[in-house]
Amino acid sequence: MSVVTVQLGQCGNQVGQELFDIICSDAQEGQRKAYSESSRERFFHQSAQGDLVARAVLIDMEPKVINHSMTKAAMSGRWTYGHTSHFGQKQGSGNNWANGYCVHGPRHREAMEELVRREVERCDRLAGIMAMMSVAGGTGSGVGTYVTQCLRDIYPNSFILNHLTWPYGTGEVIVQNYNSVLTLAHLYRLSDAILVHENDTVHKICSQLLNIKHISFSDINRVIAHQLGSVLQPALTPDSHGVYSRNPLGELVSSLACHPEYKLLSVCTIPQMASASIAYSTFSWPGLLKHLRQMLISNTKMEEGIDWQVRPPSVHPAAAERTRSLKGPGFNTSLANLLILRGKDVYSTETDGFQDPALYTSWLSLKEAFNLWKSPVPFNKYEKSATLVSNSQALLRPLDNMVGKAWNMFASRAYVHQYTKFGISEEDFLEGFTSLEQVISSYGELG
Amino acid sequence: MTQSVVVQVGQCGNQVGCRFWDLALREHAHVNKKGVYDEALSSFFRNVDSRRTTIRVASQPLKRIFCYTQAVLVDMEEGVVNEILQGPLREVFDSTQLLTDVSGSGNNWAVGHLTYGSAYREQIVDKLRRAAEHCDCLQCFFLIHSMGGGTGSGLGTRVLSLLEEEFPDVCRIVTSIYPSAEDDVITSPYNSVLAMRELTEHADCVLPVDNQSLVDIVNKIKHMSQGGKPGSVIKRDSAIISGQGGLSGAEKPFDAMNNIVANLLLNITSSARFEGSLNMDLNEIAMNLVPFPRLHYLVPSLTPLYTLADVNVPTRRLDQMFSDAFSKDHQLIRADPKHSLYLACALMVRGNVQVSDLRRNIERLKPSLPFVSWSQEGWKTGLCSVPPVGHSHSLLALANNTCVKPTFIDLRDRFNKLYRKKAHLHHYLHVEGMEQSCFTDAMASLSSLIEEYHHLDATKGRLMPDAPRLTIAT
Numbered sequence: 024m025s026v027v028t029v030q031l032g033q034c035g036n037q038v039g040q041e042l043f044d045i046i047c048s049d050a051q052e053g054q055r056k057a058y059s060e061s062s063r064e065r066f067f068h069q070s071a072q073g074d075l076v077a078r079a080v081l082i083d084m085e086p087k088v089i090n091h092s093m094t095k096a097a098m099s100g101r102w103t104y105g106h107t108s109h110f111g112q113k114q115g116s117g118n119n120w121a122n123g124y125c126v127h128g129p130r131h132r133e134a135m136e137e138l139v140r141r142e143v144e145r146c147d148r149l150a151g152i153m154a155m156m157s158v159a160g161g162t163g164s165g166v167g168t169y170v171t172q173c174l175r176d177i178y179p180n181s182f183i184l185n186h187l188t189w190p191y192g193t194g195e196v197i198v199q200n201y202n203s204v205l206t207l208a209h210l211y212r213l214s215d216a217i218l219v220h221e222n223d224t225v226h227k228i229c230s231q232l233l234n235i236k237h238i239s240f241s242d243i244n245r246v247i248a249h250q251l252g253s254v255l256q257p258a259l260t261p262d263s264h265g266v267y268s269r270n271p272l273g274e275l276v277s278s279l280a281c282h283p284e285y286k287l288l289s290v291c292t293i294p295q296m297a298s299a300s301i302a303y304s305t306f307s308w309p310g311l312l313k314h315l316r317q318m319l320i321s322n323t324k325m326e327e328g329i330d331w332q333v334r335p336p337s338v339h340p341a342a343a344e345r346t347r348s349l350k351g352p353g354f355n356t357s358l359a360n361l362l363i364l365r366g367k368d369v370y371s372t373e374t375d376g377f378q379d380p381a382l383y384t385s386w387l388s389l390k391e392a393f394n395l396w397k398s399p400v401p402f403n404k405y406e407k408s409a410t411l412v413s414n415s416q417a418l419l420r421p422l423d424n425m426v427g428k429a430w431n432m433f434a435s436r437a438y439v440h441q442y443t444k445f446g447i448s449e450e451d452f453l454e455g456f457t458s459l460e461q462v463i464s465s466y467g468e469l470g
Numbered sequence: 471m472t473q474s475v476v477v478q479v480g481q482c483g484n485q486v487g488c489r490f491w492d493l494a495l496r497e498h499a500h501v502n503k504k505g506v507y508d509e510a511l512s513s514f515f516r517n518v519d520s521r522r523t524t525i526r527v528a529s530q531p532l533k534r535i536f537c538y539t540q541a542v543l544v545d546m547e548e549g550v551v552n553e554i555l556q557g558p559l560r561e562v563f564d565s566t567q568l569l570t571d572v573s574g575s576g577n578n579w580a581v582g583h584l585t586y587g588s589a590y591r592e593q594i595v596d597k598l599r600r601a602a603e604h605c606d607c608l609q610c611f612f613l614i615h616s617m618g619g620g621t622g623s624g625l626g627t628r629v630l631s632l633l634e635e636e637f638p639d640v641c642r643i644v645t646s647i648y649p650s651a652e653d654d655v656i657t658s659p660y661n662s663v664l665a666m667r668e669l670t671e672h673a674d675c676v677l678p679v680d681n682q683s684l685v686d687i688v689n690k691i692k693h694m695s696q697g698g699k700p701g702s703v704i705k706r707d708s709a710i711i712s713g714q715g716g717l718s719g720a721e722k723p724f725d726a727m728n729n730i731v732a733n734l735l736l737n738i739t740s741s742a743r744f745e746g747s748l749n750m751d752l753n754e755i756a757m758n759l760v761p762f763p764r765l766h767y768l769v770p771s772l773t774p775l776y777t778l779a780d781v782n783v784p785t786r787r788l789d790q791m792f793s794d795a796f797s798k799d800h801q802l803i804r805a806d807p808k809h810s811l812y813l814a815c816a817l818m819v820r821g822n823v824q825v826s827d828l829r830r831n832i833e834r835l836k837p838s839l840p841f842v843s844w845s846q847e848g849w850k851t852g853l854c855s856v857p858p859v860g861h862s863h864s865l866l867a868l869a870n871n872t873c874v875k876p877t878f879i880d881l882r883d884r885f886n887k888l889y890r891k892k893a894h895l896h897h898y899l900h901v902e903g904m905e906q907s908c909f910t911d912a913m914a915s916l917s918s919l920i921e922e923y924h925h926l927d928a929t930k931g932r933l934m935p936d937a938p939r940l941t942i943a944t
Contacts (some may be wrong), residue, residue, distance in 0.1 A: 033749065086471065087745060113607035114472045117753030118850075161757075193832060193847035195748075197758040197814050226829070238826035240747045427936065431844045434937035437761035437813075456940055464942045 024150035024269045026065055026255070027142045028079040029170060031156040032116075032163025033088045034188050036081055037240065039155050040092040041248035042255075043067075043077045047102045049256060049403050058400045061257040061267040067102060068145055075102040078146065080138045081109035082170065084116050084127050084162045108142065110135055116161025120202040121445035123165020124209075128173075136173055143178070151182030151215075151272035159190035159199035164206040168213075175213045182272040185214045186251065189221040189421065198438050200429035205447070207422075208455035211462060215272075216280040218254075218288045219418055220247045224324040231327050232295045249403055250292045253410040258363055258396035268396070278394035279359045279414045281387065284465045289417040291315070291324050292410045306407045308364075308372040315362075315409050316376040322355035322417050335381035356470030357383050357415035361394045366407035369397040377411075384469050419466045426459050471509045472609035472742065473516075474752065475601045476541045476735075479629055480582075480622025482647050483615040484543055484550045485724060488559055489732035490614075491539050493859075495562070497736060500859045501744070507537060510743045514540055515562075516604045538564050540604060542597045544629065546586055546621045547574040566600065569593055575620025579661040580901035580908075582624020583668075588903075590625075595632055602637065609742070610641040610752040612735065613673075617665050618649030618658030627668035634672045641753050643738070644673045645731060648803065648877065650682035651884070657894050659884035664908065666881070667915040674756045676767045677734065678874060680803035684727040687775060690799070691726075733858070734770050734802065737866035740820050740854040748825065750818060750852025758850040759814045759870045765922060768816075768868040769807060771800045774861065788823065788863065792831035795867040796839065803877055810873035811930045812841045814848040821863030823853060842926060843934035872930075875923040882916055889913075 030039035043066065050062035067075040077096070081089045081104060089111045093104050110131065116123040143149055154171050156163035167185075174183060187206075190199045210217055225246045229238045233246070257267035260274055268274055280286050293315050294306060314326045321333035333353045362377055374395055383392045402408050432438065433452055443449070478487030498511055507517045515537040539562045545551050548570050554560065555568075569590065575582040602608050611633050615626030633642055646669060649658040669676050741750040760766045773794040795817070798806050819828065828851050841848050858864050888894065889909065898904050 085749070085751065087749060091745070114609055115749070115751045115753065117751055118757045119753075161754075191829065193836070193849050195849075195851060196754075197845060197848045197850050226826075230826070236826075237824040239824045243825070427939065428847070430939055431937050435844045437844055438757075440763055441757055441760070457942075460940045460942045 024065070024148040025068075025078055025146035026150050026272060027139065027146065027152050028066070028077070029139060029152060029154045029174075030079055030081045030092075031154060031167040031170065032083055032160055034157035034160070035155040035163050035167065036083055036088045036092045038186075038188060038244045038247050039079060039081070040095055041241070041244045042155075042251055043079065043096065043102060044099060045245075045248045045252040045403055046256065047075060047099070049252060051101065055400045057267060058257055058398065065150070065255070065257070065271065076105050077102060078142055079104060079108060080135075080142055081111075082135055082138075082166065083110075084112040084123070084166060085114060086111040105142075108138060110138055116165055118159075118196045118198060118202070119161045119441055119445065120165040120168075120205045121442040121447040123161045123167070124169045124205070125446040127162070128166045128169025132169075132173060135170055136177065139174060140177070149181060150270045151184060152178065153184045153186060153272065155186045157188040157190065158203040158206045159196045160202065164202045168206050168209045171210060171213050182215050182270075182276050183213065184216050184218060184272050184276065185210050186218045187220070188247065189219055189425075191222045191226070192424070195222075198441070200425050200432065201438065201442070201452075203425050204429045204455045204459060205452070208458045211286060211458060214286065215276045216288055217286050218251075218290065218412070220250070220290065221421055228295055228325050232325055234297050246295070249295070250290045250410065253292055253365060253402050253408060254290060254363060254412055256365075256398070256402060258365070258398040260396050261394070267398075275361065275412065278361050279412060281359060281391065284462065285358050285414055287418045287422070287462075287466070288412050288414050289324075290410060290412050291318055292408060293318070293326050294405065294408065295325065298404065301404055308368060308407060311407060311409050312372070312374065312376060315411055319357065319360065319377075319411055319413060319415070320355055320382060321353055322415075335379060337381070354470065355416050357392070357413055358387065358469060359383075359392045359394075359414045361396065361412040363396045363398075363410045363412070364407075365398045365409075366401040366405065367399075368407075369399055416466050416469055419463065422459070422466075423463050426456065426463065430456060471512050472607045472752070473513050473540060473605035474610040474612060474739065474742065475598070475605065475608065476514070476539070476612045476614065477544070477598070477629055477633070478541065479544045479613065479615045479626035480619055481545060481547070481550050481616075482619070483613075483622050483626060484545055484554065486645070486647070486728045486731045487541065487543070487614050488554055489725065489728040490735045491541065491559060491562060493729065493732050493736055497859055498743075501856055511537060513743050514739070516540055538562055539567075540601055542567055542569070542601050544569045544594065544621075544625060546571040546582065546625065548572055567597065569597060575624055576897075577618075577655045577657050577661065578620045578897055578901070579624040579664040580898045580904040582620045582622075582626070583628045583664070584624075584901050584903040586621070586625050587628035591632070594629060595636060598633065598636060608637070608640050610643060611637070612739075613642065613644045614731075614735075615644070616647040616649070617662040618653050618655050619661060622647075623661040623665040627665045627672070630668055630672045641756060642672070642674045643752070643755070644669060644676045645735065646676055646678050647731065648678055648680045648881075650680065650685070651880070653681070657888070657897070659881060659888055660894070660898065660909070662881055663885045663916055664912045666878070666919075667912040670764050670915055670919055673766060675760065677738075677770050677868070678767055678803050678877065679731055679734070679770065680877065681727075683802050683804050684730055686799070687730060688726045691775070730772065730802070733772060734866065736858065737772065737818055737820060737864060738868075740856065741818065741852050744854050744856040746852065746854035748851060748853040750816070750850070750854075754850070755816065755868070759816055759868060761813055761845070761870070762922070764919060765813065765870065767870070767874045769805055769871050769874055770802045771795045771807075771867045771869070772802065773800055773865045775800055788827060789831060789834070791863065791865050792817075792835060795865050796835060803874065805871070805873035805877065807869045807871040807873045808839060810840070810871050810875070811927055812839055812848060813870040813872075813926065814845060814850065815839075815870070816850040816852070816868040818852045818854070818866040818868070819863065820854045820865075821857030821861065822855070823863050825853065828853070840930055843929060872923045872927045875920055875927070878916060878920050878923075882913070882920065885913065
């Protein structure tokens with residue numbers, strides 16, 4: 024089955040390009056035929072000339088980034104974007120969600136829908152649609168939300184996953200918190216699951232784990248693409264009976280997003296290091312998984328600076344009676360986790376540490392809360408690697424910060440005139456705030 | 471790719487505008503080694519078939535590109551525009567882009583705004599439309615004018631309201647040159663205050679530039695290049711004041727000052743002209759920097775101004791550039807942003823600078839800069855990969871900061887000094903359509919603007935509690 028990717032805005036188009044690049048080279052390097060065939064079918068189709076063409080639609084309101092991504096793909100010599108699979112305009116959305124959602128989106132609806140429809144029809148079987156975008160700017164967030172809404176209408180029964188890049192706390196776009204609130208509030212109604220990468224976290228990974236001195240956006244995007252690739256590449260699931268699972272998005276959504284109130288997924292991957300060091304490092308599964316588990320419960324997104332003091336609460340016989348006071352400080356409660364192991368010896372690996380009921384909320388059985396995927400094919404040069412996709416409180420604090428800052432700004436009505444001139448009212452803002460406060464409160468009550 | 475049109479009005483506006491075109495041509499010639507009309511050029515220049523010369527490509531002196539500027543030149547005297555037409559820049563202007571009269575506005579805002587504004591209204595609109603028709607996606611008008619005289623301030627602001635009427639969706643960024651206190655135009659306070667009201671009501675953003683600051687900067691640069699310490703010598707072809715443009719060679723008086731303003735415009739438009747890893751579109755400027763419609767005065771500062779930039783950027787030099795952007799002597803108006811309140815700040819960086827350099831410097835500088843309570847993280851950043859000619863990197867900071875207030879208060883005081891004695895008032899009231907209420911209204915507008923900044927200033931240093939959040943019934 025195949026996934027159609029929709030890349031939106033500067034960020035979506037840059038991250039998407041890196042993702043396809045990693046997926047393509049990973050599938051080629053592996054000698055395992057079944058793996059690479061499965062991966063190809065998922066993300067590429069073959070042109071009449073036999074070239075690999077990404078199952079992707081590129082959308083932006085200005086031409087520079089699309090051109091750049093398409094050129095980069097063509098220069099790789101391994102894969103390309105479809106020659107007509109892009110939609111560009113001349114003038115960007117100017118960091119204004121309302122401009123993207125109320126003006127650019129509706130104006131170009133037909134053209135954008137048509138591109139996606141063509142890509143969908145090219146798939147023998149559609150697994151679902153993944154929309155990639157940032158939440159800070161205008162095009163990714165505004166047009167991205169609008170496109171997601173259109174796709175939800177056209178494909179009411181398909182899985183739609185949104186991959187979102189959250190901006191740095193400071194310094195990208197001053198109205199980023201408004202744009203984020205409006206995007207998230209809308210997507211929460213439309214999307215099946217929302218997979219989030221935070222720029223701040225990824226930046227730290229680049230500087231501390233990969234030892235990059237002058238971090239550029241392509242470094243950041245490569246890390247995101249690596250983590251995302253390790254989630255989306257083929258894997259064996261418990262019920263796939265030894266063949267690679269067929270529906271990556273569907274299985275991801277059904278194992279992690281079981282309740283409409285909880286759709287925010289975070290990702291962490293271990294190990295991550297400078298590529299020059301990989302050859303000189305050895306890893307053991309118990310070591311990797313021990314770190315990964317502590318990263319989960321202490322809510323640390325990388326293997327450095329983990330707080331080893333954080334422990335899961337002791338589970339009482341009546342688990343339902345657990346209260347806040349019993350929990351260790353800083354403990355991150357999960358609703359559901361998906362562990363993906365790739366590489367050597369995956370079949371003999373113990374994953375008991377993640378099957379501890381104390382890690383999870385009480386109202387979901389362990390069988391539903393924990394899922395494990397495996398693939399014996401090493402991913403992207405790492406002999407062994409483990410990725411954890413988690414529906415937990417991990418994003419609670421950044422979300423709360425984002426909403427808090429936006430609310431403070433809204434209280435003085437700063438910048439609101441920029442939105443109302445495109446047709447977004449103060450009530451629309453309030454609605455957005457209300458629905459996100461609801462999400463915050465729901466995640467808060469998990470633990 | 472979007473296009474912009476530059477509208478230059480009055481003597482000062484035209485002089486600055488021409489420096490901009492000259493330096494822009496030099497910049498494109500430097501980057502565009504192949505000498506073909508490219509996307510980068512298309513944002514400010516239009517291609518013409520009738521083989522007219524413009525860019526002399528640096529590496530191949532014989533190869534030329536043929537194009538016109540996207541500009542409209544308006545002046546009510548002939549001197550400056552004629553000079554342009556006799557100079558090397560004549561190649562890039564087409565006579566239909568020009569509008570002149572012979573008699574001037576006599577340093578009288580009312581003559582420029584009302585008399586000429588009405589007489590030439592049709593012609594101006596016609597020229598603006600014609601310029602707009604050459605663009606396939608018009609994004610922005612850049613208006614360049616001075617505040618003190620008659621044509622720039624009077625007719626310039628009239629053009630501004632015509633732009634709003636005719637092209638309501640196109641962004642209007644105004645570069646206004648403010649007169650110094652010792653201005654030889656005695657009525658300049660009247661003209662400036664009358665113009666201010668128009669700017670406050672009709673512009674999307676105003677970049678105020680203070681004549682006195684330009685004088686100070688140029689003097690300091692001259693001083694350093696003559697007698698400064700060894701090692702701190704200004705590179706001869708430093709982009710900031712050098713007159714070596716794309717076409718003209720010789721320097722004229724005021725060129726050094728005008729070049730600084732031209733550089734401001736080069737930097738603000740760089741992201742629209744060249745690629746970068748973090749594009750900053752022109753329409754993002756107002757979106758990010760203007761929290762309230764009237765408070766759209768953005769204080770510009772340019773670095774490096776005084777120091778010579780090495781090709782290999784040592785980190786400290788690069789960090790120094792960021793620090794300098796917030797120091798008093800790099801501001802293009804006489805103001806001290808560090809000791810006033812920031813509503814928002816944009817850093818537009820050019821050259822080989824990475825996002826990690828931006829982050830490090832923002833983190834470093836943030837603690838020393840007071841931001842308004844509801845936007846503690848009011849930073850907008852852009853990275854353009856093409857540096858200015860002769861530099862490895864540069865930075866333009868635009869600050870929406872209450873530090874503009876003293877300039878406005880000073881202007882109000884000078885206005886009041888004249889107005890109390892009703893000095894020169896009759897020259898204005900003679901003009902048809904001009905009434906005394908124009909003066910009082912303009913003054914009221916300025917006062918309420920000052921008051922708005924004052925209110926924000928009053929919150930500075932006070933610990934403002936977070937707004938109580940919405941509570942969810944559970």
